[in-house]
Amino acid sequence: MAVPELTGEDLATGADLTVTDVTVGYPGSGLGGRRSPAVVLRDLNLTARAGRVTVLLGANGCGKSTLLRSIAGLQPVLGGTVRLGVQDLLALPPRERAARLAVVLTDRFDPGLLRGADVVELGRYPHRRPAGGLRPADREAIDTAVAAVRAAHLLERPLARMSDGQRQRILxxxxxxxxxxxxxxxxxxxxxxxxxxxxxLAVLGRIAAQRSIPVLVTSHDVELAVRADGDAWLIGGGRTVSGPLRELAADGSIAAAFDTPAVEWDADGARFRLR
Ligand SMILES: Nc1ncnc2c1ncn2[C@@H]1O[C@H](COP(=O)(O)OP(=O)(O)OP(=O)(O)O)[C@@H](O)[C@H]1O
Known part of the structure; x- marks a missing residue:
């Protein structure tokens, strides 16, 4: 079956990202894969709203990266569906999914001789014809993206000679x-x-609002996230809750997810403190 050509202009924005009855984890290992799967998070029902940044928070090892990678289709879900609007994302072939959903990971990779400009151009790959060059619409999308993260001065520089933060901007x-x-x-x-x-975080908030797309971000920085005033999916205390972050900060949800015998969440100061 022919795959229709996708262009940025064709793709609808304004759709929520919805996770329905999703269970994530790792398939059974052991001889012949006979061991039962290791479930990390079970039966999640969550929505990341278009136009908003949603921060995925929880203590180390609770499953933030596993969930993000599963939603992105980078590892199989153990059950459930992930939709962007009405589109079932995990049912799409990878190239079509890549035209709808962009993912930035922290994994290190060997950039070889790639310059900043080469990497940003790769973002147009899902929209291009085989062997087709860059069209004016591609150039415009690239220029807009570079301006949004103020990365113009990095375009000619090889990635191998960038700091971690500079490489992050390019990605x-x-x-x-x-x-x-x-x-x-x-x-x-x-x-x-x-x-x-x-x-x-402010840039991501602006992008979410201007393009009317959901932006889902994992973070360890709860205090920063609360300041940025987005939504959150909060994993911890045996449950996953969602809502505007300032509400979760005030209603005890952050405390339930993070407090330890030594450290507690101070809802008034919106920060952690030693007991
Ligand atoms: N490849 C894997 N195979 C089996 N289990 C894994 C694998 N990767 C991670 N896990 C387990 O899944 C659970 C969730 O890990 P994950 O990396 O998603 O947590 P996280 O919340 O992102 O952690 P952190 O805050 O430390 O980055 C952990 O118990 C971890 O040991």
Whole structure:
């Protein structure tokens, strides 16, 4: 069956990302794969709203990356569906999914001789014809993406000679150049200094609002996320809750997910403190 050509202009935005009855984890290992699957999170029902940043929060090892990678189709879900609007994302062939959903991971890769500009251009791949060159619409998408993360000065530089934070900007520009209907980022602030973290969350908020897409971000930085005032999916205390982050910060949900014998969430100060 011929795969229709996809262009940024054809793709609808304004659709929520919806996770229905989703169970994630790792398939059974052992001899012949006979051991039962290791379930990390079970029966999740969550929505990341178009136009908003949703921060995926929870303590180390709770399953944030596993869930993000499963939603992105990078590892199989153990059950359930992931939809962008009415489109069942996990049923799509990878190239069609890539035209709708952009993913930025923290995994290191060997960039070889690739320059910043080469990497951002890769974002147009799902929209291009085989052997086709860049069209004006591709150039425009690339320029807009580069401007959004202020990465123009990095375009000629080889990735191998960039700092972690600079490389992160280029990878986000590549994802934006895809003109996706949803944007997923695993720990995008991990390598950034404090001002750059705050700025990045603000940029993502602007992109979500301007393009009317859901932006789903894993983070360890609860205090920063609360300041940025987005939505959250919060894993911890034996459940997963969702809602505007400031409400979860005030109603005890963050405390239930993160408090330890030594540290507690201070809802008034919106920060953690030693007991
Ligand atoms: N490849 C794998 N095979 C089996 N189990 C795995 C695999 N990768 C991760 N896990 C397990 O899945 C669980 C969730 O891991 P995950 O990396 O999703 O957590 P996380 O919330 O992103 O953690 P962190 O905050 O430390 O980055 C952990 O118990 C982990 O040991």
């Amino acid at each position: 986000i520009a590549r994802a934006l150049a895809q003109q996706p209907g949803a944007l997923l980022l695993d720990e995008p602030t991990a390598f950034l200094d404090a001002p750059a973290r705050l700025e990045l």
